[in-house]
Amino acid sequence: TRTSRPQRILKAVQRKATVGDPQSVITAIDHFCRHREWAMNVGDEKGSILDSVVSEVSPVTVLELGTYCGYSTVRIARLLPPGACVITLEFNPDYAAIARQVIKWSGLEDKVQLVEGASGDWIPWMKEHFGVQAFDLVFLDHWKERYLPDTKLLEECGLIQKGTVLLADNVICPGTPDYLEYVRNSPRYNSHYYRSHLEYTKAEDGLEKSVFLGY
Numbered sequence: 747t748r749t750s751r752p753q754r755i756l757k758a759v760q761r762k763a764t765v766g767d768p769q770s771v772i773t774a775i776d777h778f779c780r781h782r783e784w785a786m787n788v789g790d791e792k793g794s795i796l797d798s799v800v801s802e803v804s805p806v807t808v809l810e811l812g813t814y815c816g817y818s819t820v821r822i823a824r825l826l827p828p829g830a831c832v833i834t835l836e837f838n839p840d841y842a843a844i845a846r847q848v849i850k851w852s853g854l855e856d857k858v859q860l861v862e863g864a865s866g867d868w869i870p871w872m873k874e875h876f877g878v879q880a881f882d883l884v885f886l887d888h889w890k891e892r893y894l895p896d897t898k899l900l901e902e903c904g905l906i907q908k909g910t911v912l913l914a915d916n917v918i919c920p921g922t923p924d925y926l927e928y929v930r931n932s933p934r935y936n937s938h939y940y941r942s943h944l945e946y947t948k949a950e951d952g953l954e955k956s957v958f959l960g961y
């Protein structure tokens with residue numbers, strides 16, 4: 747059978763990017779997805795906003811929900827200081843297999859823990875299994891209807907503490923209305939919308955940054 751889109755993205759990385767050079771991996775994926783085949787990476791425009799938030803927060807522990815091919819995992823990990831790491835959860839085993847190879851090609855495997863499974867199943871085990879106290883930054887980019895329930899689950903598990911930053915992709919397209927309503931109306935979050943575009947298109951989309959203010 748034909749190769750899958752993630753397999754074609756990995757091929758583009760292996761053809762065009764330099765091993766150990768994260769920026770070349772990012773550039774190769776963006777070029778492929780802009781000129782060959784669209785894919786649901788956060789992309790270069792929203793990716794620059796992601797970069798600025800990561801740099802501003804300079805997190806020690808990051809949680810990413812939804813790895814896909816590892817594009818945003820590489821964007822985040824390349825900005826982390828030694829000793830910091832990103833735990834990324836991916837539900838789809840085929841996506842996870844490709845992401846592992848993309849992350850390895852970028853040379854950032856020491857800063858990344860890729861976990862296969864559903865966010866709702868894994869979040870309650872994070873403290874015990876990874877020795878995480880709380881996350882400094884959470885990047886939400888998985889099933890859009892899971893953003894709100896998983897945020898509430900993270901709160902209940904004590905994985906979100908005063909100062910934790912939530913950054914959510916696709917709050918306009920495909921859209922996460924219940925999540926937006928929650929973080930924008932809750933007295934416990936300070937929210938800001940970064941207007942941008944759906945990756946590789948002219949359609950509106952954006953990132954919502956929400957800082958937890960504590961109880």
Ligand SMILES: Nc1ncnc2c1ncn2CCCCCNC(=O)c1cc(-c2ccc(F)cc2)cc(O)c1O
Nearest residue numbers: 786812813835836837863864865887888889916919920
């Ligand atoms: N750990 C976990 N737990 C639960 N679900 C999990 C998971 N890990 C993965 N998944 C399963 C998520 C599957 C991918 C989620 N992302 C998306 O669905 C997504 C879709 C678009 C899109 C926009 C316009 C269109 F016309 C079409 C598609 C753009 C994006 O930037 C997107 O991130």
Ligand SMILES: [Mg+2]
Nearest residue numbers: 788887915916
């Ligand atoms: Mg997305």
